Amino acid sequence: MADAEGNIDAKNYGIGVETNNEGFFLKGSGNLDWGVKARLSRIFNPKSGNTVMLAFDHGYIMGPTSGLERMDLSIVPLIEYADCIMCTRGSLRSVVPPTCNKPVALRFSAGSTILTELNNECLAGIEDAIKLDASALAPMVAIGDPNFEALTIKNLAKCVDYTAQYGIPTLGVTAVGKNLVRDARYLGLATRVCAENGATFVKTYYCEEGFEKVVAGCPVPIVIAGGKKLPEKDALELAYKAISSGARGVDMGRNIFQSENPVAMIKAVKAVVHEGMKPDEAFELYRSEVNK
Numbered sequence: 001m002a003d004a005e006g007n008i009d010a011k012n013y014g015i016g017v018e019t020n021n022e023g024f025f026l027k028g029s030g031n032l033d034w035g036v037k038a039r040l041s042r043i044f045n046p047k048s049g050n051t052v053m054l055a056f057d058h059g060y061i062m063g064p065t066s067g068l069e070r071m072d073l074s075i076v077p078l079i080e081y082a083d084c085i086m087c088t089r090g091s092l093r094s095v096v097p098p099t100c101n102k103p104v105a106l107r108f109s110a111g112s113t114i115l116t117e118l119n120n121e122c123l124a125g126i127e128d129a130i131k132l133d134a135s136a137l138a139p140m141v142a143i144g145d146p147n148f149e150a151l152t153i154k155n156l157a158k159c160v161d162y163t164a165q166y167g168i169p170t171l172g173v174t175a176v177g178k179n180l181v182r183d184a185r186y187l188g189l190a191t192r193v194c195a196e197n198g199a200t201f202v203k204t205y206y207c208e209e210g211f212e213k214v215v216a217g218c219p220v221p222i223v224i225a226g227g228k229k230l231p232e233k234d235a236l237e238l239a240y241k242a243i244s245s246g247a248r249g250v251d252m253g254r255n256i257f258q259s260e261n262p263v264a265m266i267k268a269v270k271a272v273v274h275e276g277m278k279p280d281e282a283f284e285l286y287r288s289e290v291n292k
């Protein structure tokens with residue numbers, strides 16, 4: 001209990017020193033609650049404003065994907081280099097050391113696999129996400145899917161309600177259906193729909209033509225997935241072009257964990273994302289890390 005008498009007089013009021021009324025560093029996030037901003041500040045580096053998220057949630061639809069057969073061997077050594085990890089609650093509990101001290105973007109919807117129909121998904125339970133100390137909830141949103149568009153937008157809306165209730169950001173993950181083209185028109189629509197429905201940030205794909213319009217038309221930060229494995233130099237170029245066009249980071253999986261040298265690759269990707277390193281230089285960095 002505080003003492004009532006004999007206390008030192010309070011006098012350091014900083015009279016004349018302006019209080020810090022700086023806005024928040026991420027686009028469209030200025031009016032969010034403190035807890036949402038605090039979690040976003042763990043995912044995105046407040047200095048660069050960007051993030052390298054390491055995605056290894058592929059098994060939830062694809063089973064033991066190449067590079068993810070033994071995540072304890074392939075993924076755990078990479079975690080220290082990531083700003084954030086994106087995974088399922090199954091892999092989190094079974095493989096990821098709780099001591100890793102990294103923010104988790106939790107894959108938060110599931111329901112079907114590549115063997116049947118993708119995107120027929122329901123949400124996991126919010127209590128479990130809280131128990132797992134999730135820094136973001138990540139539902140799949142299948143815009144344009146004739147069967148599951150409405151269902152997945154409802155899932156997104158429910159996550160946004162959780163964001164409002166519990167302060168955990170929602171990462172809208174735009175799915176690409178078999179019949180949908182990854183062009184600026186589609187990606188612009190899909191990311192905007194996620195943002196309009198309240199997603200705190202959105203994961204989508206890069207497109208060569210008009211990606212800057214996709215970013216400009218989305219009022220919240222965009223991170224890009226890496227997609228199928230490319231040669232390392234091409235993947236670094238993809239990351240560079242996305243960041244140069246306004247993406248705030250990558251949520252990259254296969255181009256890191258399927259690389260010949262995943263540690264070297266994630267270090268090179270980080271240099272591109274946080275330092276704006278050009279692809280040629282980043283590839284040199286990759287090569288020098290390989291030869292260490």
Ligand code: 5RP
Pocket residue numbers: 055056057058061086173225226227228251252253254255
């Ligand atoms: C898998 C996903 C992945 O998280 C996402 O596609 C990023 O991984 P990659 O860079 O390998 O595309 O949503 O379901």
